[in-house]
Amino acid sequence: MEWIRQRLDKIREPFNKGQKLEKYAPAINALDTFLFTPNHTTKKGAHIRDAVDLKRTMITVVLALVPALIFGMWNGGYQYYSQLGESFTTLDAFLHGAMKILPMVAVSYGVGLGIEFAFAIFRGHEVNEGYLVTGLLIPMIMPIDIPLWMVALSVVFAVLIGKEAFGGTGMNILNPALTARAFAFFAYPTFMSGNTVWVSNAYEVDAVSGETILGTLASGSDVSYSAMNMFSGVIPGSIAETSVICILAGALLLVLTKVGSWRIILSAFIGAAVMGLIFNALPSLGIEGNALTNFPWYLHLIVGGLAFGIVFMATDPVSAAQTMKGKWIYGFLIGFLSVMIRVFNPAYPEGVMLGILLMNVFAPTIDHYVIQANINRRKKRLKSANPQVETA
Amino acid sequence: MSKDIRIKRGLSLRLEGEAEKELVKAPRSKTYAIKPPDFHTVVPKMVVKEGAKLLAGDEIFYSKYTDQIRFTTPVSGVLKEIKRGDKRKILEIIIEADAEDAYRDFGKLDASKAEAVDVKERILESGCGAFIIQRPYDIVADPKDTPKAIFISAVSTAPLAADKGFIIKDKVDAFQEGINALRKLTPGKVHLSVDDSSAEYLKNIQGVELHHVSGAHPAGNVGVQIHKLDPINRGERVWTVGVEDVAIIGNLFLTGEYRAERTIAVTGSEASDRKYYQGIIGANVADLIGQASDNVRIISGDVLTGTQLSNNQYVGFLDNEVTLIPEGNNYRIFGWLPFTYNNIHSNSKTSLSWLFPKRKFAPTTNLNGEERALVVTGEMEEVLPMDIYPMQLIKACMAGDIEKMENLGIYEVAPEDFALVEYVNTSKIEIQEVIRLGLDLMITEVG
Numbered sequence: 014m015e016w017i018r019q020r021l022d023k024i025r026e027p028f029n030k031g032q033k034l035e036k037y038a039p040a041i042n043a044l045d046t047f048l049f050t051p052n053h054t055t056k057k058g059a060h061i062r063d064a065v066d067l068k069r070t071m072i073t074v075v076l077a078l079v080p081a082l083i084f085g086m087w088n089g090g091y092q093y094y095s096q097l098g099e100s101f102t103t104l105d106a107f108l109h110g111a112m113k114i115l116p117m118v119a120v121s122y123g124v125g126l127g128i129e130f131a132f133a134i135f136r137g138h139e140v141n142e143g144y145l146v147t148g149l150l151i152p153m154i155m156p157i158d159i160p161l162w163m164v165a166l167s168v169v170f171a172v173l174i175g176k177e178a179f180g181g182t183g184m185n186i187l188n189p190a191l192t193a194r195a196f197a198f199f200a201y202p203t204f205m206s207g208n209t210v211w212v213s214n215a216y217e218v219d220a221v222s223g224e225t226i227l228g229t230l231a232s233g234s235d236v237s238y239s240a241m242n243m244f245s246g247v248i249p250g251s252i253a254e255t256s257v258i259c260i261l262a263g264a265l266l267l268v269l270t271k272v273g274s275w276r277i278i279l280s281a282f283i284g285a286a287v288m289g290l291i292f293n294a295l296p297s298l299g300i301e302g303n304a305l306t307n308f309p310w311y312l313h314l315i316v317g318g319l320a321f322g323i324v325f326m327a328t329d330p331v332s333a334a335q336t337m338k339g340k341w342i343y344g345f346l347i348g349f350l351s352v353m354i355r356v357f358n359p360a361y362p363e364g365v366m367l368g369i370l371l372m373n374v375f376a377p378t379i380d381h382y383v384i385q386a387n388i389n390r391r392k393k394r395l396k397s398a399n400p401q402v403e404t405a
Numbered sequence: 406m407s408k409d410i411r412i413k414r415g416l417s418l419r420l421e422g423e424a425e426k427e428l429v430k431a432p433r434s435k436t437y438a439i440k441p442p443d444f445h446t447v448v449p450k451m452v453v454k455e456g457a458k459l460l461a462g463d464e465i466f467y468s469k470y471t472d473q474i475r476f477t478t479p480v481s482g483v484l485k486e487i488k489r490g491d492k493r494k495i496l497e498i499i500i501e502a503d504a505e506d507a508y509r510d511f512g513k514l515d516a517s518k519a520e521a522v523d524v525k526e527r528i529l530e531s532g533c534g535a536f537i538i539q540r541p542y543d544i545v546a547d548p549k550d551t552p553k554a555i556f557i558s559a560v561s562t563a564p565l566a567a568d569k570g571f572i573i574k575d576k577v578d579a580f581q582e583g584i585n586a587l588r589k590l591t592p593g594k595v596h597l598s599v600d601d602s603s604a605e606y607l608k609n610i611q612g613v614e615l616h617h618v619s620g621a622h623p624a625g626n627v628g629v630q631i632h633k634l635d636p637i638n639r640g641e642r643v644w645t646v647g648v649e650d651v652a653i654i655g656n657l658f659l660t661g662e663y664r665a666e667r668t669i670a671v672t673g674s675e676a677s678d679r680k681y682y683q684g685i686i687g688a689n690v691a692d693l694i695g696q697a698s699d700n701v702r703i704i705s706g707d708v709l710t711g712t713q714l715s716n717n718q719y720v721g722f723l724d725n726e727v728t729l730i731p732e733g734n735n736y737r738i739f740g741w742l743p744f745t746y747n748n749i750h751s752n753s754k755t756s757l758s759w760l761f762p763k764r765k766f767a768p769t770t771n772l773n774g775e776e777r778a779l780v781v782t783g784e785m786e787e788v789l790p791m792d793i794y795p796m797q798l799i800k801a802c803m804a805g806d807i808e809k810m811e812n813l814g815i816y817e818v819a820p821e822d823f824a825l826v827e828y829v830n831t832s833k834i835e836i837q838e839v840i841r842l843g844l845d846l847m848i849t850e851v852g
Contacts, residue, residue, distance in 0.1 A: 014738050046775060050740025054733055054770040058837040059709045059827045060702060061418075061564075061730065065753035066774025067831055068741030070781060073755050076743065139775055183778030183832075270743070270754040274783060335782040335796060384794055388812040391638075398638040 021045055039133035043140035071142040073272045077263035078149055078253070078325065084246055085253035086110035089157045092249055093213045110157070113213050114252055117152035120161045124168045125151075132177050141182035143189075143331075147171070150190035150325060153253035154318065154366075155197065156210040163201055167193040187373045188332045191322075191366055198366070206362065211249035225250050226316045227355060227362035230304045243315045254318040264324040273328035276337065277344035281323040282314060284348025289313040292356055305356045313352050322365035323347065332373040336383040343379055347372045410598065410633045412620025414790040416752055416825055418564040420708070421767040422729075424670040424679045426571055431669065431684030433504075434692045437480045438497045438719035439465065444535060445841075446544045446848065447474065449495050457484045462509035462531055462663035465498055473548040477532030479665030479686040481507040497719060500687075508662035516586035516658040524589040528654060531663045535722065536650035540631060540643045542844045543819035552644040554593035554635055557584075559603035559648045560618045562625035563707040563824075567670035567725040569648045570602030571681065576652040577606055583655030587646065588612050598630050603648070623790065628822040632791045637816045647723055669693060669720060673708075673729035674767040675701045691717045693727055702770050704728040709824035710837070733771025740773070749773065752788065752829045777832040788825040793817065795826050799836055802843030807850050810843055819844075 027034045028041045045051070046068070055062060090106030125148045126140075133140040151168055175192035176185045198205045208224035226236050226248060238248050246256025253259075267273030289310025295302045314320065327333060327347050334343035347368050354364025361367060441449040448469040453459065461481045468474040478484075480502040488497040511531055516524055528534055529548055539546035546552070559569040573580055588595050597613040604617065616634065623629050627645045637643050646654070649668060656664045665686040671679055671693055682693055690703060696716050697703050704711035705721040708728055712721055720727060740746060747757040750766040758766070785795040793814040801809040820837035827836035 017738075018736055047741075049736040049738055050771075050773065051775060052734045052736050053772040053775065054702075055772055058835045059824050060704055060711065060713070060728075060770050061708045061768040061828065062771070062773050062833065063753065063829045063831075064746060064749035064751035064756050064758070064773050065829075065831050066741065066833065067777045067780060068774065069743055069755050070753075070831055072741055073743045139777070141777060143780065181778065183780045271783070272753075272755065272781075330782040331780055333782070336794060337783070337786065340783075380797075384797055384813070387792065387794060387814075390792070391812065391814060394636065395638040398641060 018049065021048065036137075037134055039137070039139050040130050043130065043133070046139075068142050070272055071145045073270050074146045074267065074325070075149055077266040077273075078146075078153065080259035080262045081253040081256060081321065082114075082149070082153060083107075084256040084259040085153060086114050088246060088255055089113055089213055089252065091247060092157075092211065096212050109213070113157050114152060116161060117155065117159075117164050117252075118149060120164050121151045121168050122148045124165045125172050128169065128172045128177070132181065136181070138181075143176075143182035144172070147176075147189045147193075151193045154190065154194050154251050154321070156205060157213045157252055158210050159197065159201075159204050163197055163204060166200075167197040170196040183331055185331055186377075187370055188326050188329045191326055191370055191373075194366055195370060211251075225362065227305075230308055231362045233304050240312060240315070243312060248316075251318060251321075254321040257315045257320045260320045260324050267324065267328065273324065274330070274333070274340050274344075276340040277328050277333060277347075278323055280341045280344030281327055281348035284345035284350075285314055285319060285323075285352045286310050286348070287345075288349045288352035292352070313355070317355070317363045317365065319348075319351055319363075319365045322351070322369055327369050327372075332376065334376040334379045334383075336380050339376070339379045339383045342383075343372055343376055346375075407615050407617075408634055409617045410619070410624065410630060412618070412624035412629065412790045414787055415562075415621030415623055416788045416829070417562060417621040418708075418750065418828075419763075419765045420564045420674070421765045422672050422674040422676055422679060423565060424567070424672045424676075424681055424726075426568070426681070428571075428668070428681045428683055431682035431688060432692050434502065434684075434689040436485060436499050436501050436689055437478075437482075437685060437687040438499045438689075439476060439478065439687055440497050440719060440722065441466070441476075441495050443722040444468075444476075444545050446542075446845075447471075447476075449476070449498075451487065451495070451498075453484055455484055455487060458482075459484060459500065460509040461506045461665070462511065464530075464532065465500075466495075468545070471545075471547050471549075473529055474534050474545055475529060475532055476535055477663055479663075499719075506685075508664070511657065511661045511663070513661045514658050516582055516589065516655075519589070521589040524586050524658075527657065528586065528590075531657050533650075533654045533657055533663070536646055536653065538645045540628065540645060540819065541637055541816035542848055543821070544848070546642075546644050550642045552591045552593070552642045555587050555591050555595045555644045555646065556627050556631050556634075557587075557595070557597045557613075557646050557648060557651055558618075558625055558627040558630055559607055560598050560600040560625035560630075561602075562600075562620075562622035563709060564622070565670075565672040565726065565728055566625070566707050567668065567672075567681065568602050570600070570604070570606055572668045572725065573603065573648050573652065574606045576649070576655075577610075579652040579655035579659060580607070580648070581610055581655065582658050583646075583651035583653070584610055584612050586654055586658055587651065591644070596630070596634055598627075600625070620790075623788075623822060623825055626819075626822055628817070628819050629790055632793075632817050639811060639816060641816075647725075649725065650723070667720075668725060670726045671729075672726055673704075675729035675731055676727075686722060687719050689717060690714050690720055690727060693720070694729060697729060700732045700734075701729050702732050704730070708768070709828060710821045731767070731769045733769025735769075735771070737771075753784070753831070772833055774831075774833050776834060779830075779832050779834060781831040784829050784831060785826045788829055789822070791817065791822070795823070798843075799823075799826075799834070799839055802839050802846075805843075805846055807847065810847065811851075815843055815847055 089110030094101040171193035292306040351365040351368035449466040450469040482502040485501040537546040598616040703714040706724040798813040
């Protein structure tokens with residue numbers, strides 16, 4: 014370890030203050046601090062500091078994503094081989110998926126971090142860790158067959174327009190990963206929805222029946238999957254969104270480490286359930302619904318990207334509401350709106366992406382009213398206060 | 406009517422190196438110093454020159470813009486040196502102490518019977534005005550104001566803080582007289598908050614509203630207590646006085662002399678003789694701890710709010726502790742991995758240190774990360790038991806948005822109330838400084 018440290022110090026010498034390559038210091042710092050927590054000591058304020066830093070927080074989210082990612086790799090292969098009708102082993106399926114997904118992850122990290130490094134050098138600040146999460150999320154919410162260049166273009170859009178235009182990590186209004194997906198969704202709709210994109214190498218298959226459950230419902234057909242299929246995730250869908258079990262495992266890590274807000278997760282599921290219940294109640298009110306309104310509310314919670322979106326993207330602290338009360342409202346409305354969009358707008362079979370993006374925009378407004386209540390309490394107190402008496 | 410305070414949100418750090426409850430007489434320092442930077446916003450105007458012969462209680466400088474606030478020497482001796490920094494800013498006024506103190510005689514005065522004007526004048530001329538701190542802004546109180554109440558916190562919850570009960574146990578009579586004097590300064594109440602330790606000695610103090618405080622740090626912070634008892638509104642003034650300082654004021658009235666006695670707890674994992682020392686304000690730190698090595702940080706005050714000293718510098722005016730902790734200028738490989746390095750305390754659950762609630766930690770001064778933009782939400786509220794939105798207030802301070810700062814409660818806070826917020830902050834922002842600058846802006850804009 015001492016040896017590595019000495020080598021590193023030697024390598025970074027030209028990047029030190031006053032040296033030739035000083036401008037590029039953020040790039041070398043990012044690599045250095047990835048290996049070593051720096052020797053910086055407190056200069057002012059509290060002399061001791063908590064062990065947590067943003068790197069640790071972000072890596073925790075990455076860890077929470079791993080189960081869903083691994084399952085996504087296996088499911089990618091599973092969907093492919095089962096459509097093909099070939100016999101296969103678990104390893105075959107996993108390898109097939111990994112071969113498709115790892116390049117996407119590499120492209121996403123390569124392009125995104127490249128932009129982040131460039132901006133850090135240009136602006137003279139350190140590289141923020143936020144992209145470690147975003148960069149993994151973006152491929153995880155794409156269809157498995159999407160071309161790599163589309164991934165790259167979505168990343169460019171998300172990082173430049175979604176994040177850096179607002180000032181970088183911590184300043185963005187929209188969740189960058191969802192911005193990337195929304196970009197791809199509207200720019201290349203044929204690659205992002207339909208019934209063939211969810212199965213890899215669909216052109217090899219003669220008759221694909223790889224439509225997502227929500228897509229099936231939207232077209233008014235019957236669903237051929239059991240609730241257990243939906244919960245475990247052996248269904249077609251975006252790469253990592255299918256397995257509720259794996260997502261909940263990640264959610265557990267996020268909630269236990271307090272990195273993700275349990276308030277948002279819980280209230281979002283409640284919101285979705287409430288909306289689902291309202292639709293389910295329509296027949297008893299004498300209104301005949303359709304396949305989507307009559308889809309049981311609890312199944313709404315476990316199909317599509319709802320669980321994934323709620324656990325990993327609604328909880329993004331930067332784009333979510335920041336106040337405790339605000340988080341309850343924000344989460345609830347995400348769930349509520351997601352199911353509403355699903356049902357009312359069959360053109361977008363999955364509403365969670367738009368639901369979260371919409372609430373991202375409204376999060377500051379929610380916070381504004383929550384904080385205004387605090388301000389009003391203070392102003393009310395001021396009215397009943399004694400005015401200051403001036404004496405000698 | 407007393408109101409008990411129970412604080413639920415907060416964090417009591419358990420650190421290694423608590424001082425033993427043993428009071429010894431501190432060796433008399435050769436030199437003592439008053440440091441004008443200890444008094445935020447005070448611009449010192451010297452009244453004596455180097456070489457002047459002084460009695461304890463003689464005025465050495467006053468505040469240029471509030472000339473009623475006078476500062477006096479804690480010991481008798483010769484003014485040895487006025488140490489200046491950039492732009493001739495006065496950093497330390499060093500007094501070479503006599504072997505034994507001779508006091509200036511202010512005359513005895515029965516505070517409970519005296520006129521309020523006389524009490525105030527006595528406090529000011531003796532230099533005891535410097536002990537009275539004003540909220541909002543956390544600065545030395547302006548004698549022209551009338552505070553709506555005075556608050557005294559005899560509760561110690563800060564990490565490794567000196568036990569207020571232990572400090573005051575032999576000074577209860579002086580404390581009572583100090584209360585009698587302070588009562589004359591406000592038409593409102595004098596609030597005294599106590600914990601289990603200090604209640605034993607202070608429960609029979611007359612003329613105060615007694616409040617029992619329990620809970621985690623920052624329960625002992627006077628700012629939190631004010632917030633719970635009688636929050637400060639715009640235009641209002643509240644004064645606060647330290648526990649031992651009340652006794653100094655009391656002694657002034659009882660004896661007619663300015664006896665600047667200060668009990669100092671030497672604490673921290675790197676301190677060898679961890680005890681309570683009975684000394685005088687402005688003592689040289691070397692006389693308490695000797696010479697510390699380079700990889701030890703000497704802090705005058707506690708680890709969250711104290712100021713860094715180098716060897717042979719002087720203990721701060723209001724500080725009851727000298728804390729020694731190891732410097733942390735070392736690298737840690739893969740320090741960002743969650744659930745590793747659990748020997749470093751973390752309020753976040755990404756470290757397993759919470760599994761050992763009984764364990765005492767020996768933190769270093771390592772920043773444990775680098776500064777980043779504010780990202781994580783919710784962590785600040787966990788350690789700030791006030792009806793205030795910390796992150797929003799901090800951002801308002803950064804932006805210098807006066808109206809927003811006022812609306813969000815800037816008058817109710819002091820940097821020390823945000824010390825824990827700064828400690829737990831994932832983004833390593835210097836929050837106490839942000840709040841201090843915000844308060845300074847309010848002083849110039851609103852006053």
